Amino acid sequence: MSKKSEVQFECSVCGVKLSKWAGKCPSCAAWSSIVEIEVKGEARGIGAMSMPQNIDSKPMFLSQVPTEHAKRLSTANSEFDRTLGGGLAPGSLVLLGGDPxxxxxxxxxxxxxxxxxxxCKTLYVSGEESAAQVKLRAERLGAAGSDMLLFCETSLNKILENAEQIKPQVMVIDSIQTMYSEELPGTPGSVSQLRECALKLMVYAKSSGVITILIGHVTKDGQIAGPRILEHMVDTVAYFEGDKKGQYRILRTVKNRxxxxxxxxxxxxxxxxxxPVQNPSRVFLQDxxxxxxxxxxxxxxxxxxMLFEIQALVGKSSYAMPQRVSAGVEQKKLTIILALLERFAKLQISNFDVFVSVAGGxxxxxxxxxxxLACAIVSNALNxxxxxxxxxxxxxxxxxxIRTVSSLDLRIKEAHRLGFEKIVVPASGKIPSVKGVEVIKFARLEEATRWLSA
Ligand SMILES: Nc1ncnc2c1ncn2[C@@H]1O[C@H](COP(=O)(O)OP(=O)(O)OP(=O)(O)O)[C@@H](O)[C@H]1O
Ligand SMILES: [Mg+2]
Structure with a gap:
């Protein structure tokens, strides 16, 4: 097969490949985002990019694969460890995303x-902040005297060269969008650069066993900025959630190998x-x-x-289309629950605005x-x-x-632990008996709303 070079075009926003240039991307409709890329030989997929040749890739019997009993490395932070599934797995690649x-x-x-x-030997690579800025933050965090190694650089080749010499156990790249590889055209953060840099780091992590944490920016709709492929390449993806202005932050794993x-x-x-918050049920509840x-x-x-409080506000609407606003739960869920309340609980709220929110972000x-959620709405509507x-x-x-839910016993135990005395549960669920707790069973929504209004 011929290996001659050919020219292709790629959208720097969504990564779609095109055979000719266009002013507007036909896939994501972004303007001026199509850039020229050179492809050698056959079209390069992710697997064809630069997998190392030194990895022994002989087929072998599964029974003969040596079992690795490598221990997970603790992050010295109980909540971070929990999110990662008990600490950092050796040689793993973790992607940490979140709003600015x-x-x-x-x-x-x-x-x-x-x-x-x-x-533990740790290396922090910052492509966004100068050494002085990192030091300033470290002073605020009480970590200024730390033995952590700091490297402010954006060239991936230089970073990998240094990492080869230093041989850290854990390396952080802050952020993957600021890194660039000299071999490729395109500015840092472009799809091709992101893909190449992430792939090189993946190969490095897998061949050296260095735990690598990549920080990724997210777009307006909450995805890691760049191709989805980034999420496929890494072992673990964790996102920060929560209100930036609020007191609490939630780190959630959306993928974990x-x-x-x-x-x-x-x-x-x-x-x-x-x-770390040791007892989250307590912080999301009010006394x-x-x-x-x-x-x-x-x-x-x-x-x-985890226990939480959900709040609803129902008020006469002054709009032709009543407002339905939700924070912390899906809008679609709210719409369905309102329809169920109208139909089965005979709650006339089609001319009312309804706002719902989960406390604590x-x-x-x-x-x-x-x-x-249904009970909160009825409770507010009936005052x-x-x-x-x-x-x-x-x-x-x-x-x-009312259908049964997963881990009902775990939920009831947590409620009991926090001193709740009355628990409304689905009638069909297998309910453990807990001393000092009154269990109220309902099979239908209208039974629950009748109990509320009684
Ligand atoms: N003195 C302070 N007291 C309390 N919180 C602070 C203080 N200084 C900074 N912060 C918090 O730290 C946050 C900055 O966090 P950080 O720089 O780690 O965010 P980031 O996710 O890395 O952002 P970016 O994507 O911009 O790099 C601020 O939004 C603020 O909430
Ligand atoms: Mg940052």
Whole structure:
């Protein structure tokens, strides 16, 4: 097969390949984003780019593959360890994403300094900040005297050369969008540069066993800026969630080859950096009586049950189209629950604005919270509080039935641990008996709303 060079074009926003130049990308509609790239021989897919030739790639019997009992490396931060599935797996490549200013650099700087203090060789590569700026942050975090190695550089070749000499156990690249490889055209952050840099780092991590953490910027809709391929290449992807202006930050794994996904770590942002929150159920709940429109429920995030408060506000609308606004739960879920309430609970709210929010900036997609959302709306519409120390758990089906939820026993135990005395649960669930807890079972939505209005 011929290996002659040919010219191709690529969109620097979405990465689509084209045979000729265009002013507007036919795939993502971005203007002036098409750039020329040179392709040698056959079109290069990710696998064809630069996989190292020195990796022994002979087929072998699975039974003969030596078992690696390499221990995970602790990040000296309980919540970060939990998110990663019990620490950093040797040779793993972790992608850490989040909005600007949410605390990505803070978390890695804290982590690397703590690991260095525990005798681990760590290298922090910053392509965004100068050494003086990093030092300033380290002073604020109380880590200025750390033995962590700092390298402010954006050339990937230089970074890899230095890493080969230093041989760190953990290396952080802050951020992957600022790195560039000399062999490729395109500015740092372009799709081809991102892909090449991430691939080189992946090859380096896998062949040397160095744990590599990549920091990635996210776009407006919350994806890592660049091709999705970045997420496929790495072993673990974790995103920071939560309100940047709020006190709490949530780190959630969306992919993990070495642990459960959807595991979350909860941190409190303080002047000393991100402090792990040991008992998240407590921080997302308020003490005292529930006000009309508030309901408490329990969600399962990864392996942990967590209590939270959901609030609703129902008011007469002055718009032709009543407003339905949700924060922390999907808008679609709110629309469905309102339709169910109209149909089965005979709640006339089609002319009312409805606002719902999960306190503390949590984002939830657990179906087990449906009934609590419905109860919060009814409670506000009737101006009647839910009973003191009560908690509501259940998923709603489209015919108004309350369906059972996963890990019901775990949720009930967590509620009991935090002193809740009344628990509304689906009638069909297998309910463990817990001393001092009144379990109220409902099979249908209208039974629950009748109980609320009684
Ligand atoms: N003195 C302080 N006290 C409390 N919080 C602070 C203080 N200084 C900075 N912060 C917090 O640290 C955050 C900056 O975090 P950091 O620089 O780690 O974010 P980042 O995710 O790396 O952002 P970027 O994507 O821009 O690099 C600020 O948004 C602020 O909330
Ligand atoms: Mg940063």
């Amino acid at each position: 200013g949410i605390g990505k650099s803070t978390l890695v700087l804290q982590t690397l300094s703590a690991m260095a203090a525990a005798g 070495f642990g459960a996904t959807d595991e979350i770590g909860v941190f409190e942002m303080s002047s000393l950096g991100l402090i 005292g009586e529930l006000s009309p429109g508030s309901a408490v429920s329990c969600t399962i995030e990864g392996s942990r049950a 949590l984002r939830l997609d657990d179906p087990g919270i449906d009934l609590s 009647k509080s839910l009973p003191h120390r009560s908690i509501v758990i259940g998923e709603l089906g489209l015919s108004g039935e």
